Amino acid sequence: MDRRNFCLGLGVLSGIGMMPSGVRALGMPAQKDAQTGEVPNAAAGAAQASLGEKVSTEAPGRLQWWRAARFGLMIHWGVYAIPGRGEWVQFAEQIPVKQYAALAQQFNPTGFHADAWAGLARDAGMKYTVLTARHHDGFALFDDPGNPFTSVSTAARRDLVGEYAQAVRKAGLHVGLYYSPLDWRFPGFFFPDLQLENAEQLRAQYHRQIEILATKYGEIDVLWFDGGESDWLSFGHDMNTAAFPKRKGDYHGRFSWRGDEVNAMLRSKQPQVIVNNRAAGIPPDYHSRERIVGDFDNTSPWECAFPLAGYWGYSGDREPMALKDAIQLLVNVVGRDGNLLMNIGPRADGTIVPSHEQRLREIGQWMQKYGESIYGTRGGPYMPGKYGVSTHKANRIYVHVLDAAMSRVALPPIPGKVLRAACLTGETVHFTQNVAALDLQLTRNSANHTDAIVMLELDKAANEIPVTQVG
Numbered sequence: 001m002d003r004r005n006f007c008l009g010l011g012v013l014s015g016i017g018m019m020p021s022g023v024r025a026l027g028m029p030a031q032k033d034a035q036t037g038e039v040p041n042a043a044a045g046a047a048q049a050s051l052g053e054k055v056s057t058e059a060p061g062r063l064q065w066w067r068a069a070r071f072g073l074m075i076h077w078g079v080y081a082i083p084g085r086g087e088w089v090q091f092a093e094q095i096p097v098k099q100y101a102a103l104a105q106q107f108n109p110t111g112f113h114a115d116a117w118a119g120l121a122r123d124a125g126m127k128y129t130v131l132t133a134r135h136h137d138g139f140a141l142f143d144d145p146g147n148p149f150t151s152v153s154t155a156a157r158r159d160l161v162g163e164y165a166q167a168v169r170k171a172g173l174h175v176g177l178y179y180s181p182l183d184w185r186f187p188g189f190f191f192p193d194l195q196l197e198n199a200e201q202l203r204a205q206y207h208r209q210i211e212i213l214a215t216k217y218g219e220i221d222v223l224w225f226d227g228g229e230s231d232w233l234s235f236g237h238d239m240n241t242a243a244f245p246k247r248k249g250d251y252h253g254r255f256s257w258r259g260d261e262v263n264a265m266l267r268s269k270q271p272q273v274i275v276n277n278r279a280a281g282i283p284p285d286y287h288s289r290e291r292i293v294g295d296f297d298n299t300s301p302w303e304c305a306f307p308l309a310g311y312w313g314y315s316g317d318r319e320p321m322a323l324k325d326a327i328q329l330l331v332n333v334v335g336r337d338g339n340l341l342m343n344i345g346p347r348a349d350g351t352i353v354p355s356h357e358q359r360l361r362e363i364g365q366w367m368q369k370y371g372e373s374i375y376g377t378r379g380g381p382y383m384p385g386k387y388g389v390s391t392h393k394a395n396r397i398y399v400h401v402l403d404a405a406m407s408r409v410a411l412p413p414i415p416g417k418v419l420r421a422a423c424l425t426g427e428t429v430h431f432t433q434n435v436a437a438l439d440l441q442l443t444r445n446s447a448n449h450t451d452a453i454v455m456l457e458l459d460k461a462a463n464e465i466p467v468t469q470v471g
Helices: 009-013 064-069 097-105 114-123 160-170 196-216 235-239 259-269 323-335 354-373
Strands: 071-075 128-134 174-179 222-225 287-290 302-307 339-344 388-393 396-401 408-411 418-423 428-433 438-443 452-458
Touching (some): 071 114, 071 174, 114 354, 196 259, 323 354, 323 388, 354 396, 418 428, 418 438, 438 452
Parallel strands (some): 071 128, 071 339, 287 302
Antiparallel strands (some): 388 396, 396 452, 408 438, 418 452, 428 438
């Protein structure tokens, strides 16, 4: 992914730092703008998350609903929607802290109706949502007595997280919150050794706000961290070469996030909550990939966060990716045994761009018809290949043929008998099974260029079939 490099200049003096080389947080642009709608090539590179990282030993039980859900909605929303140039606008344009803070007095989202947002996610076929409770700019969508830079203490006079959480539960969905320990208003984040007292104030805010989120809003199902890894903290060393040697990897200075304390508090108040791998000292339940589909991985739970319209926070009424590309993105992710967290960035007034809403509803219509091949499935047993991907559950394998020109799919043999084959999407399919291969012959539906879904019913549980490479 691209790394942003900015001049130090007045940015640090006003509490805004620079982007660490080799370190990422959600929202940094990919090398190719997702506005094209193209699904990233799985071979283009490994996932950003380190999939070898240790996952919490309690994760499997907590993750059961999440594994089955497969599809969620991420919402980037805050005062950055007012200038409408993305959620990194303060950092990218080096806007002084006081000047940026004044935007909060304009942030009065009279068009925000939490029930409408939750209903849209449900209608899109999503099973959970993740809202930016606080992004890197420090503006919180909830009340914090220790911080006046919130939606409650400024023009909106509303606890937007509270409204959101209540509506999402009412819609029958799982509640997720995004939170960034990073806060550009604190120069101590970028120079924790040089400005230790300021960094400790940032840490105090982090601990306090996480406890607020964990105690005030009922059961939280997902806590999605971003920007809280220890490798971010090494950036201060890299910048100030006169004081510190050049370093790579995790920070090893005097400052600590004390993530173990946050984890202990979370597990006592929200034992069911699942967390990703972007907070130092908190054992992750799953790993986050960003704009990258990546490789097949059925050993470490993972999720791909991907923007519907090429950006995270609102950046104008840009067109969303094509419906075909959105569906194939979802299928490609699930077929590699991951979840898709699709992002939208509402406008400052709380309304959602009409074309984005329409696209989500169209995805939902597809999910109503073919969701059985997505919900509750695992990736495989056939590995992704030129044909597409496969998913499975119970005694069924779903072969997703994503190449519209392909009418014959030659698959390796499996240790089980195929009792019948049927095409969920209306095509006609005939199969031949022998010791050498499983051959599928499709009569393609000229109207379906997205995904021909062949259901194979087996004489045994599909999870007994080993993962099989497709040539």
